[in-house]
Amino acid sequence: MKQYGIMFFVLALWCALLPAIGVSPSEAAAYTEVSNSEEMSAAESENSVPYLGDTELTVYFKESNTVKRLELEEYVALALSAVMAPDSPAEALKAQAIAIRTLALYAANEATHPDYDLCDNHLHCQPVAEKAEDAHYRAVADTAGEILTYGGKAAYTLSHLSSCLSTEPYGEELPYLAKAAVRDESFFECYRTEYSFDKDSFAAAFNGLGCVFTGDYESWIGDISFTEGSRVELIELGGSTVKGDVFAARLGLDSRCFTVSATSRGFTLVCYGSGSGYGMSRCSALLMAAEGMDCYEILEHFYPLTEISGC
Numbered sequence: 001m002k003q004y005g006i007m008f009f010v011l012a013l014w015c016a017l018l019p020a021i022g023v024s025p026s027e028a029a030a031y032t033e034v035s036n037s038e039e040m041s042a043a044e045s046e047n048s049v050p051y052l053g054d055t056e057l058t059v060y061f062k063e064s065n066t067v068k069r070l071e072l073e074e075y076v077a078l079a080l081s082a083v084m085a086p087d088s089p090a091e092a093l094k095a096q097a098i099a100i101r102t103l104a105l106y107a108a109n110e111a112t113h114p115d116y117d118l119c120d121n122h123l124h125c126q127p128v129a130e131k132a133e134d135a136h137y138r139a140v141a142d143t144a145g146e147i148l149t150y151g152g153k154a155a156y157t158l159s160h161l162s163s164c165l166s167t168e169p170y171g172e173e174l175p176y177l178a179k180a181a182v183r184d185e186s187f188f189e190c191y192r193t194e195y196s197f198d199k200d201s202f203a204a205a206f207n208g209l210g211c212v213f214t215g216d217y218e219s220w221i222g223d224i225s226f227t228e229g230s231r232v233e234l235i236e237l238g239g240s241t242v243k244g245d246v247f248a249a250r251l252g253l254d255s256r257c258f259t260v261s262a263t264s265r266g267f268t269l270v271c272y273g274s275g276s277g278y279g280m281s282r283c284s285a286l287l288m289a290a291e292g293m294d295c296y297e298i299l300e301h302f303y304p305l306t307e308i309s310g311c
């Protein structure tokens, strides 16, 4: 219990410092800080030479408008650094490293970029930090070359910061992105976010979607349907039907798991979780690692039907 008490305090502090988080599964950086003396002492040791694989990727960095060549394992470390703090539990870091490596190969194999393998856009590929810490490199080295496969190919190992109630099943085409239970993430401050909009700014957010906002604003929002994972699937809005993810993106919500209520000036929305809800929830992975689960048990929970393979 003592460990959870420490985690609560530190994680709540870090979550309070998080910037605004969008709706992509990888958009939110899981900047979490967990007390873990074993990890801290290991991070300070001399034995911190990063493992570098021999699979080279070309990665486009938007801000600098450059394409860099990165060894796969170096890429994984930098991408891991973008979404997890170095003092996260080691098994959670390792699980995320395998998920990142797998998704990188999946995306590279899809060849959606004509001139390079991957971009650093969190809405398309995966975010990539400029540097990584020893703990990131260690998680990469400890899982070197390991990926999750389904049908003999790299799986589409999406992940997200925080989940409401459960993860979201992706659909029949990707059965390993099934609905999975999550731990109680409600004590993470970043789990719950409240938004308020006056009625005019609310209406303006949906320009171009065919919504007609007239009359009593309390009648603008009609029926809401939900996904299997308890997220908003469709919402009747100003006489049109809007998808939950579009609604969330237009308002800049953290996820499409939300409630909405009318106020004296407009609307208040309370959003739960952060990200798409597909695949592994990093907040739950942190808790599962703190419980003593290893990275393979965590991955098996969030990506059932996949197998650990060498790439």
Ligand SMILES: [Zn+2]
Binding pocket: 113, 118, 119, 120, 121, 124, 125, 126
């Ligand atoms: Zn991309």
